[in-house]
Amino acid sequence: MTAMSMVQAIQSALDCTMEADPSVLVMGEDVGFFGGVFRCTEGLYEKYGAHRALDTPIAEGGIVAAAVGMGVNGLRPVVEMQFADYIYPAIDQIISELARLRHRSGGEFWAPVVIRAPCDGGIRGGQTHSQSPEGIFTHVCGLKTVMPSNPYDAKGLLISAIEDDDPVVFFEPKRIYNGPFYGHNEPSSGPNSWTKHPMGEVPNGHYTVPLGKANVLRRGGAVTVLAYGTMVHVADAAIENSGIDAELIDLRTLLPLDTEAIVESVRKTGRCVVVHEATRTSGFGAELVSEIQEECFWYLRAPIERVTGWDTPYPHAYEWEYFPGQARISAAMQRAIECD
Amino acid sequence: MTAMSMVQAIQSALDCTMEADPSVLVMGEDVGFFGGVFRCTEGLYEKYGAHRALDTPIAEGGIVAAAVGMGVNGLRPVVEMQFADYIYPAIDQIISELARLRHRSGGEFWAPVVIRAPCDGGIRGGQTHSQSPEGIFTHVCGLKTVMPSNPYDAKGLLISAIEDDDPVVFFEPKRIYNGPFYGHNEPSSGPNSWTKHPMGEVPNGHYTVPLGKANVLRRGGAVTVLAYGTMVHVADAAIENSGIDAELIDLRTLLPLDTEAIVESVRKTGRCVVVHEATRTSGFGAELVSEIQEECFWYLRAPIERVTGWDTPYPHAYEWEYFPGQARISAAMQRAIECD
Amino acid sequence: MKTSSPSRLFVPVASSRPGEVPDFSQLHIPEAKASPAKPEGVITAEETYDLALGLVRVLDDGGCAAGDWLPDLSVERLIEGLRHMMHVRAYDERMFRMQRQGQLSFYVKCTGEEAVAVAQAMALNPGDMLFPSYRQQGLLFVRGRSVVDMMCHCISNARDNLKGRQMPVFYSWKEGNFFSISGNLATQYSQAAGWAMASAYKGEEHIASAWVGDGSTAEADVHYAMLFAATYKAPVLLNVVNNQWAISTPQSFASTGTTFAARGIGYHIPSVRVDGNDFLAVYAVTEWAAERARQGHGPTFIEHFTYRAEGHSTSDNPAGYRAEDEARLWPLGDPIARLKQHLITLGAWDLDRHAALEAELADSVTRDWKEAIGYGSLESGPHWPVESMFEDVFKEMPPHLLKQRKQLESGS
Amino acid sequence: MKTSSPSRLFVPVASSRPGEVPDFSQLHIPEAKASPAKPEGVITAEETYDLALGLVRVLDDGGCAAGDWLPDLSVERLIEGLRHMMHVRAYDERMFRMQRQGQLSFYVKCTGEEAVAVAQAMALNPGDMLFPSYRQQGLLFVRGRSVVDMMCHCISNARDNLKGRQMPVFYSWKEGNFFSISGNLATQYSQAAGWAMASAYKGEEHIASAWVGDGSTAEADVHYAMLFAATYKAPVLLNVVNNQWAISTPQSFASTGTTFAARGIGYHIPSVRVDGNDFLAVYAVTEWAAERARQGHGPTFIEHFTYRAEGHSTSDNPAGYRAEDEARLWPLGDPIARLKQHLITLGAWDLDRHAALEAELADSVTRDWKEAIGYGSLESGPHWPVESMFEDVFKEMPPHLLKQRKQLESGS
């Protein structure tokens, strides 16, 4: 076990899989010689060579297309989008091709491509370095969508994703790339290493965290809080600081969703708050709310609340006002509990 | 008033606006000389010239980009995507540029572009000529999303969209392009002209149907059914044939959503069925369910049902098994009513 | 809009429209003997300038073959090529008629362009991977796919290898290294570059070959393919089938007024423009390019200059947008007629044998059709079980799809 | 993966990496007097072959100007150009330092590339529309934007014309016909083609000019821009600022081994490669291209051959990926030093005046900074009211945003 940041855990996942399987390669803008603008591919170029830590032209659509072709030809490309905000030029290849290939060819062809994309705000990146487009991908049949909240899960989930024969879009919350995030609505507060964080202790070797399984992080009876990525930490802090007896579920995989774990919890608590940083309207929270109200209707004692980013582009100056912070989560939990 | 198919009504909307305003032009693949593969731009080339009924290269991303530039330079381009399935190569320009321009420039620049896209199944088009991607666009702040269900609305809404200073994605359900659809799950049943359909009588001149206003098509007290596009007809037939006292709301505009009309109805009926042809998970139905359960929780007497396309690519051979037909809608209404 | 100045926007026009006399005066078709020389050894993109702006031809208008592009093909191979092209045409005729009778939802002919797919497939190795568009059915004939299987796919019956999921003509045939065709134009062009990169990555000798139409070159994926193929010297043949039309839109909306092959040079890819109706020339250029790729010299960009003699598809009526006579007057003729003439000139073929072969192939596709329809029709089945639509979305069916499948089965 | 053959995948390499001696041996920089001739009259793309593969230079290494590209610029205009470039550099220095002190979230310098934006803006008309990338701040200086306003934008204070929404350097200035810069590379390149098409549509004489970096040419929007501009002969200047690097990636991952200008010819666009560090050459080429566009002869594709002398941005450390000396040894020198030398050679400038101007401009940006920060800082404000973030999403605020704004205000 080593104390790792999420960046290091991702590096380690890539290293482990590349070492074990010569068909695994990483590719993307600045991922080769330089090791990636967020350093997630550091060291791989020296260790595995230019063709396995493959620098590419700045053409997201071309990168994914090439990865699809490579996947069809027996490789397992792990593509890095420099920012999730720049995944849109590749979306036709992702939706129309990568996600559909196995089905449309009657199972003849498929491409085991993983697309890693740093998402969310947290670096004063304004509207083009802060987006959270995960919801869109959950609407696309044929894709798996994952977002880890800590180094342990990041490595275990990424290894699962690379070994999976289906395409996976793997979102990495930048805000917690380099250390834990305790949900303070201040850019620089909180400790800045994972050393004392249980999920920051990461095995050096191979292990997996299964896709499609949520993690119940806190047990509680008063209200269920569903979150993923950074928001797990914010929700955790909100629960801690509000003293509410909440059950906190880290979804880890958005699709396929661990409906079982969610339903079990909400049937028990009768109340639910759904949290994400993405914009509200038609965000993934909407799917969660719908699924829960269908499955748990007779158990619900309060409307399910959504605490999300506002329906505006991500603003440069107001990161922390845009950000769904503890106060909003606490207020939502409170409203849920007070209902009857 | 003239009896028009939806195709003719759209033609007429384009003709009216082009005649009134020299800054309006139509552009897209085969829309010029030929008049469009679905004939929606027929006659405009002869009447307004090659530069206003503008044939383009087959490059959806380039078409929208050019339209954005034209919009910034004072024109009002109405872009045709040959099929909604081919909107993805343009999605970066739509999401990152068209939708964001006004906001990111502090209101300095904006582009009043309308993007028309024939959507849904109905022509045995398989997975690449049948998709319903509207849900994705409702997740994008800065875009308006519209889908008419009949010729009268199609013309009135399209004129509103063209005259609107915000970008609008305008989905046109192919299945009802050339005549009414009475919701029979058979490809060729039902009458094939709009002559006797009230909403098929269309004024020849200028009129508008406002964006953001739903249309209550049937009054009823037992259950609210929300639908848009083709599904309005299927729901209508299901209600008619099941004899259920349902209230049917045609949303017409998905964003901005007419929440008021929806909430008023569901508070009255206490039950709701949401219908769309798009795939289920994270479809626009999820947003509707979430919004309703938030606003009407204490009025709800049954879980809100979603009747949607399956979470699979649209299959060639099984159009009518994939299609959310009357039987599924009736069953959902029945379940909703029987609950208590 | 304030101004009322006349528009200065240039908009390309078609060389002919309905009611007009077809006008080929812009074409500048060089004679076969004026073909640019076949390069020897390693070549740079710049050195292919004449090849990209000229036109490689082997067969002249009289059916004689000459020049340094003349491929080394036996008479037997030539007859084989002729037979494949005629088989494709017979198949197209049959399927088109069946569509008109309501047996298929859709069909696309490749009439007039048969030489491209047939000659290219014959010049490639069976292990080479094909990424076609919807108009290269000829590839399947050369690779020996069962025509009955192709038909079963087109009518989505119980023997359709694509399980009723795809439209007609969007074939997939893994066994024959024929990639699943997408309805989205050009998306596979760039994938072919990736496939070829993987082949080099693995140190293998297989190459890839990809096709798009003239109109489709406008899509981003064609740019990506050229950029990636050139950057990584990927062993891939990037073919553009310039059949002059993209549905109703002439090639001038994609060619920017020069040849398509010229665009390849801008990406530093050796590029060739070839008479696409000349079986021998297409074969020779393909053989040459494949050899380059296999030896590690990277991609070749090939423009096949041909003509779409029929409508775009069964959904189309070309009378609405092009001069009636254009196809008949196309100055580069018909690929089958030209190879036939060549074989006759060689003394290896005659009109009787030709007529006999035509009849034999027509019979053959009729028999195949009868067999295919015996396995089920589109409207009446039998099809694959409806529930099979939930399979292959993922490798293993996740819970939400299991649930939906159950709902479908229970009709709820 | 079964095979263990060695990889045959070609991957481009940088000309130098840390610890290596910079190697410019591949550059082939012609002398100024070897510049390709300036074309007279209407010209086809093919006729610009030499211009696209060569390099237009006016200033030689000693600061003398000659040749038929020599623009007709008075000494006053040259000094104006020098002043703008020095002003930009002073501004960059100051802002970079302020970023290091935590006053800006991010900053991008254009050091070494000042001639591109400054000379081009001076050669264009004020009514021409600019679609820049983030490294053409020089355009704003020439067009006379208030430096204080630029700074206020960069620190998102209450006087930021973009209301705190955009990152630093993503300027927008409608009054100066300077389009809103996007964080997404190249997206505006293709919009510029559309803007220019609209200008022609309306019969107006304004032209557009757009910029991307070498790395960004790989994006689809650059392909779209070239295709649309060429197809409709749009009056637009398509500029590629080839500063050799895209963050850590050398231009060889985008250039496919030829010049960027060569790509333009493939799209049938007259194309020129110009010494981007030569103020006079950039001015001359721009003036020529703008004139062509204004006369209805369509687009020109211009590669500015220059060098990114500093890191990519404040988020970057070039020591991690390129040889330390590369910038200093760049064989085409520094644009300010070269114009300065030229003016000295002309007897119109001297070292004292230069030093004085440098000091004056440093003072000026210091004063501007003090004023700007007086209107508010990024961290402490005052900013625009937080609720203003709900404005301009749509022209009029729809109900759901009104509701969210209320929630924000009430903290719920």
Ligand SMILES: Cc1ncc(C[n+]2csc(CCOP(=O)(O)OP(=O)(O)O)c2C)c(N)n1
């Ligand atoms: C991305 C995309 N856009 C549009 C279409 C609709 N479409 C199908 S075929 C076609 C014309 C293609 O012309 P070309 O590339 O010249 O090929 P050809 O049909 O002549 O073989 C168009 C526009 C599509 N299938 N995919």
Ligand SMILES: Cc1ncc(C[n+]2csc(CCOP(=O)(O)OP(=O)(O)O)c2C)c(N)n1
């Ligand atoms: C669509 C998109 N992809 C990736 C990025 C991240 N990115 C920002 S700048 C840059 C390098 C651009 O290099 P170049 O075009 O050469 O311009 P330069 O910085 O050298 O001026 C990259 C990859 C982005 N902003 N947008």
Ligand SMILES: [Mg+2]
């Ligand atoms: Mg064509």
Ligand SMILES: [Mg+2]
């Ligand atoms: Mg650069």
